Amino acid sequence: MTETSTSQTAFAPPTAFTPPTRFAVPGRIAVSSGTATVWQTATLTEIRRETPHAATFRLAVPAWAGHLPGQHLMLRLTAQDGYTAQRHYSIASAPDDSGHIELTLDHVAGGEVSGWFHTVAEPGDEVEVRGPLSGFFAWPGDRPALLIGAGSGVVPLMSMVRHHRARGLAVPLRLLVSARGPEELIYAREYGTETTPVFTRSAPAGVPVGRLTAAHLAPLLAERPTGGWEAYVCGSNGFAEHASRLLVEAGQPVDRIRIERFG
Amino acid sequence: MNVTRGFTGRPRVDNPGLPPGQYDAGDDWPVLSAEVTPDLAPADWTFRIDGLVERPRTWDWEQAHALPASAYEGDIHCVTSWSKFGVRFGGVSLDAFLDEVRPQAAATHVVAYSHTGYTTNLPLADLTGGRAWIAFAYDGAPLAPEHGGPARLLVPHLYFWKSAKWIAGLRLLDHDEPGFWEQNGYHARGNPWEEQRYSGD
Numbered sequence: 001m002t003e004t005s006t007s008q009t010a011f012a013p014p015t016a017f018t019p020p021t022r023f024a025v026p027g028r029i030a031v032s033s034g035t036a037t038v039w040q041t042a043t044l045t046e047i048r049r050e051t052p053h054a055a056t057f058r059l060a061v062p063a064w065a066g067h068l069p070g071q072h073l074m075l076r077l078t079a080q081d082g083y084t085a086q087r088h089y090s091i092a093s094a095p096d097d098s099g100h101i102e103l104t105l106d107h108v109a110g111g112e113v114s115g116w117f118h119t120v121a122e123p124g125d126e127v128e129v130r131g132p133l134s135g136f137f138a139w140p141g142d143r144p145a146l147l148i149g150a151g152s153g154v155v156p157l158m159s160m161v162r163h164h165r166a167r168g169l170a171v172p173l174r175l176l177v178s179a180r181g182p183e184e185l186i187y188a189r190e191y192g193t194e195t196t197p198v199f200t201r202s203a204p205a206g207v208p209v210g211r212l213t214a215a216h217l218a219p220l221l222a223e224r225p226t227g228g229w230e231a232y233v234c235g236s237n238g239f240a241e242h243a244s245r246l247l248v249e250a251g252q253p254v255d256r257i258r259i260e261r262f263g
Numbered sequence: 264m265n266v267t268r269g270f271t272g273r274p275r276v277d278n279p280g281l282p283p284g285q286y287d288a289g290d291d292w293p294v295l296s297a298e299v300t301p302d303l304a305p306a307d308w309t310f311r312i313d314g315l316v317e318r319p320r321t322w323d324w325e326q327a328h329a330l331p332a333s334a335y336e337g338d339i340h341c342v343t344s345w346s347k348f349g350v351r352f353g354g355v356s357l358d359a360f361l362d363e364v365r366p367q368a369a370a371t372h373v374v375a376y377s378h379t380g381y382t383t384n385l386p387l388a389d390l391t392g393g394r395a396w397i398a399f400a401y402d403g404a405p406l407a408p409e410h411g412g413p414a415r416l417l418v419p420h421l422y423f424w425k426s427a428k429w430i431a432g433l434r435l436l437d438h439d440e441p442g443f444w445e446q447n448g449y450h451a452r453g454n455p456w457e458e459q460r461y462s463g464d
Contacts, residue, residue, distance in 0.1 A: 017434050023298075023380030023443060036448045037463035041265060074460075077267040085272050086284055088343050112273045112286075120269040128265055133461070135447045136297050237294040241409060244299045254299050261295050 073131030094162035144225035153235030282455035288345035314435035317365035353400035383442035
C-alpha cells in the first residue's frame with residue numbers, strides 16, 4: 001500500500017492481500033529499519049521558550065539520517081540506576097543539513113520526560129534518540145496540504161509549514177491552528193498568510209472566541225486545489241475526533257485524512 | 264549506559280507485569296488510530312475468516328454473539344510506551360471462530376483487517392490457544408467506537424496495534440505479509456516482553 005517512495009526507503013514490500021475495504025490511510029513512505037533501530041546520542045544546544053507551557057529544544061544529532069515533515073522520533077532518558085523512560089515526539093524542524101533537529105514539548109503535569117526537559121535540561125546535556133519513525137503522517141511536499149492542529153499538535157504541522165517555506169514550494173498549504181489564547185499559541189511569531197488561528201478561551205480584540213467549526217473549514221475546502229487536499233490532523237483525541245468529523249461532513253474524502261493523536 | 268544528567272524518573276515500582284520500557288498509564292486509555300473513526304452500527308458489522316481454511320465463513324452480529332462468551336481480564340501494552348493494567352474485555356474466543364472454519368495445515372500467518380481497511384499481520388499461533396478474542400465489551404459496557412467498537416480483535420500478549428479495531432476479518436496465509444504499521448517501520452510480531460517495537464528490534 002506504500003504509494004510514494006523516497007530516497008530513504010529501505011523496503012516497501014507490496015501487500016499481496018488487499019482487504020475488501022481499501023485502507024482509509026494508505027502509507028506515504030516506508031521507514032528505514034536501520035535508522036529506526038539505532039539509538040543515537042543527541043546533544044542539547046539551545047532552549048527557546050514558546051509559551052508559558054511549551055519550549056523548543058534544539059538537538060545536535062550528527063548522524064541524523066534525515067526526516068520528512070510530519071515524522072516523529074523516540075527519545076530516551078536514563079537514570080543512574082539504569083531506569084529508562086522513552087516517549088515519542090514529533091519533529092518540529094524542517095528537514096535540513098544542519099545536523100540538528102528541534103522538538104517542541106509541552107510541560108506535562110507529572111511528566112517524567114517533559115518535566116526533565118522543562119526543569120533540569122540545559123545546553124550540553126545528552127539524551128538518546130532513534131528515528132525518524134512512522135511514514136504515514138509524513139508530507140513529502142508533493143500534495144496540497146490542509147493542516148489542522150491544536151495545542152502542541154501543531155508541532156509536526158509546523159515542520160511542514162517550515163519545509164514549504166524553506167523550499168519555496170508552489171503546492172498549496174494551509175494551517176488551521178487552535179489554541180486556548182494568544183499567549184498559548186505556539187510559534188505565534190512565525191505564522192504567515194497560510195495560517196488561521198482559532199482561539200477557544202480568549203482572543204485578541206475583534207477575533208471571535210470558540211472552538212473549530214465548519215465555518216473555519218468551508219473557505220479552505222472551497223479552494224479545491226488541483227488533486228485535492230491531503231488533510232493532516234494532530235492533537236488530543238477529543239480534538240482529532242472533532243476535527244476529522246468536521247472534515248468528513250464538509251466532504252473531505254476519508255482516505256485523504258491522516259490523524260496523529262497524542263498518547 | 265548513557266546516564267542523563269539529573270534525570271531520576273518516576274518512583275520505581277516493583278511491577279513484574281510491566282514489560283521493559285513501558286509505564287503504567289493508570290486510568291488513561293489513549294486513542295491512537297490513524298484514520299477517521301468509522302460510523303459502524305452492530306447491524307452493519309460482519310466478521311469473516313477465509314484464506315487457507317476448510318470452510319470460509321462470515322458471521323454477523325447475532326451469529327457471533329451466539330458463540331460461547333469469553334472474557335479477558337489482564338493487561339494491555341501499547342508500543343508508544345503505555346501499559347494499562349486490569350482491563351476487562353468481553354467477547355468470544357478466536358478459537359471458537361477458528362474451530363468452525365478449520366485452518367489448513369499449511370496456514371502459518373494471518374492478516375487481520377478492519378472495516379476501515381487497516382491491516383496487521385500475526386503468526387496464526389498467536390491467535391490460538393485462548394490468547395485472542397473478538398471483543399464487544401469493555402468494563403461491562405459496549406466497546407466505544409474510538410476504541411474499536413462495535414468489535415475489535417484483542418491479542419493482549421502483543422503490542423496493541425495488533426489488536427485491530429473495527430475488525431472485519433482474518434485471511435489465513437502460508438507466509439507473513441506486513442500490515443499497515445509493519446510497512447511503516449514497526450515490528451512483524453510485536454512482543455512487548457522482548458521489546459519488539461520496530462523492524463530490526
